[in-house]
Amino acid sequence: xxxxxxxxxxxxxxxxxxxxxxxxxxxxxxxxxxxxxxxxxxxxxxxxxxxxxxxxxxxxxxxxxxxxxxxxxxxxxxxxxxxxxxxxxxxxxxxxxxxxxxxxxxxxxxxxxxxxxxxxxxxxxxxxxxxxxxxxxxxxxxxxxxxxxxxxxxxxxxxxxxxxxxxxxxxxxxxxxxxxxxxxxxxxxxxxxxxxxxxxxxxxxxxxxxxxxxxxxxxx
Amino acid sequence: xxxxxxxxxxxxxxxxxxxxxxxxxxxxxxxxxxxxxxxxxxxxxxxxxxxxxxxxxxxxxxxxxxxxxxxxxxxxxxxxxxxxxxxxxxxxxxxxxxxxxxxxxxxxxxxxxxxxxxxxxxxxxxxxxxxxxxxxxxxxxxxxxxxxxxxxxxxxxxxxxxxxxxxxxxxxxxxxxxxxxxxxxx
Numbered sequence: 001x002x003x004x005x006x007x008x009x010x011x012x013x014x015x016x017x018x019x020x021x022x023x024x025x026x027x028x029x030x031x032x033x034x035x036x037x038x039x040x041x042x043x044x045x046x047x048x049x050x051x052x053x054x055x056x057x058x059x060x061x062x063x064x065x066x067x068x069x070x071x072x073x074x075x076x077x078x079x080x081x082x083x084x085x086x087x088x089x090x091x092x093x094x095x096x097x098x099x100x101x102x103x104x105x106x107x108x109x110x111x112x113x114x115x116x117x118x119x120x121x122x123x124x125x126x127x128x129x130x131x132x133x134x135x136x137x138x139x140x141x142x143x144x145x146x147x148x149x150x151x152x153x154x155x156x157x158x159x160x161x162x163x164x165x166x167x168x169x170x171x172x173x174x175x176x177x178x179x180x181x182x183x184x185x186x187x188x189x190x191x192x193x194x195x196x197x198x199x200x201x202x203x204x205x206x207x208x209x210x211x212x213x214x215x216x217x218x219x220x
Numbered sequence: 221x222x223x224x225x226x227x228x229x230x231x232x233x234x235x236x237x238x239x240x241x242x243x244x245x246x247x248x249x250x251x252x253x254x255x256x257x258x259x260x261x262x263x264x265x266x267x268x269x270x271x272x273x274x275x276x277x278x279x280x281x282x283x284x285x286x287x288x289x290x291x292x293x294x295x296x297x298x299x300x301x302x303x304x305x306x307x308x309x310x311x312x313x314x315x316x317x318x319x320x321x322x323x324x325x326x327x328x329x330x331x332x333x334x335x336x337x338x339x340x341x342x343x344x345x346x347x348x349x350x351x352x353x354x355x356x357x358x359x360x361x362x363x364x365x366x367x368x369x370x371x372x373x374x375x376x377x378x379x380x381x382x383x384x385x386x387x388x389x390x391x392x393x394x395x396x397x398x399x400x401x402x403x404x405x406x
Binding site for chain 2: 012014015016018019021022023024025026045046049050052053054055056057058059060061063064066067068070071072074075076078079082084085158160208214
C-alpha cells in the first residue's frame with residue numbers, strides 16, 4: 001500500500017472530513033470542504049458517519065476515567081529527587097540577546113559589530129573566491145556582489161546554537177548571511193533568483209525544523 | 221479571567237516553579253493518561269507512564285522552543301514512552317491480549333443487532349483497532365490535533381497522516397460490518 005499517493009480532489013476532500021468535523025482544518029481547507037459538502041449529497045452522508053465516529057470516540061475516551069493521585073505523588077517524589085534548578089531561562093531570545101549585548105562595554109560592542117560585519121564580508125568573499133576558482137558562472141558571481149536579488153528569509157538562531165551549528169546550518173541550507181543582526185535577526189539569501197512560493201514555503205518549513213533555528217520567516 | 225498559557229507555564233517550569241508544574245499537570249494529565257491508556261491497555265502502566273511524561277517536561281522545559289503547542293509536545297513524549305513500554309512487554313502478555321481481542325469479535329450479526337445500540341457497538345469496534353489506527357483516531361477526534369500536529373506527534377508525513385486516518389476509518393467500517401452494522405461506506 002502506497003500511503004503517499006496523491007489523492008484525487010474528491011478523495012482528498014473526503015480525507016479531510018475527520019478534521020473538518022473536529023474543527024481543526026485551516027480556514028482555506030474548511031471552506032473547500034464546506035463547499036464540497038453543499039454540492040455533494042453522498043459526501044454529506046459520509047460526513048454524518050464521520051460525526052458519529054467523532055462522538056463515539058469522545059465518549060469512549062471520556063469513559064476511560066482518570067488516573068489516581070498516585071501518579072501525581074510519584075511525579076513530585078521524582079521531582080524532589082532531582083538536582084536543584086538554576087534560575088529560570090527565558091524564552092525571549094530577543095530579550096536575551098539585548099541583555100547579552102547590554103552587558104558589554106561600548107568598545108566591546110563596537111568590536112562585536114565589526115566582527116559580524118567582517119563575517120558577512122568574508123562569507124561573500126569566500127563565495128566570490130569559490131566561484132572564481134570554478135571558472136565562473138554569472139549567476140553565482142551575483143551572490144557575493146548583489147545582495148538585492150533572490151529569495152530571502154529572516155532568521156533568528158536558537159539561543160543554544162553554537163558557531164559550528166550555525167555554519168553547518170548555513171551550509172546545509174545553501175544559505176548566505178547578507179545582513180544583520182537587527183533585533184537579533186539575520187537576513188539570509190536562500191537562492192540567487194526568486195523561487196515559486198511553494199518551494200520557498202518548503203525550504204522555510206525545513207529550516208523551521210532545524211534545532212539551530214529559533215525563528216524563520218520568508219522576507220522580500 | 222485569563223488563564224496562564226501553557227507556554228508561560230513551561231517557561232516557569234524551566235525555572236524550577238513547582239506550582240506551575242502542578243497547574244500544567246492538572247490541566248493535561250487526564251488527556252495524556254487516556255492517550256497512553258488506549259495504547260498500553262493497562263491502568264497501572266499508564267499511571268506510571270504519565271508521571272514519567274511530566275517528569276520529562278520538568279527536565280526538558282528549558283529546551284522547549286514553542287514551535288508547536290505544549291499539548292502536541294506532551295503527546296509526542298507520551299507516545300514515545302508508551303511505545304517504549306509496549307516494546308518492553310513480554311510477548312506472552314501481548315499474545316494473551318491478542319487472544320482476548322479475537323474472542324471479543326465473537327458476536328454474530330444477529331446478536332449485535334439485538335443490542336440495538338450502534339454507539340455501543342461502534343465504541344467496541346474502536347477498541348479492536350490496531351494501536352496505529354487507535355492512535356490516529358484518538359489524536360484527530362479526541363485530542364483535536366490538526367494534520368500537521370499529528371504528523372509531528374507520530375513522526376510521519378502529512379499525506380501519510382491523511383491516508384492512515386482513511387484506512388483506520390475503513391478498518392473501523394469493516395469491524396462494524398462484521399458486527400452487523402452496514403454503513404454503506406466504504
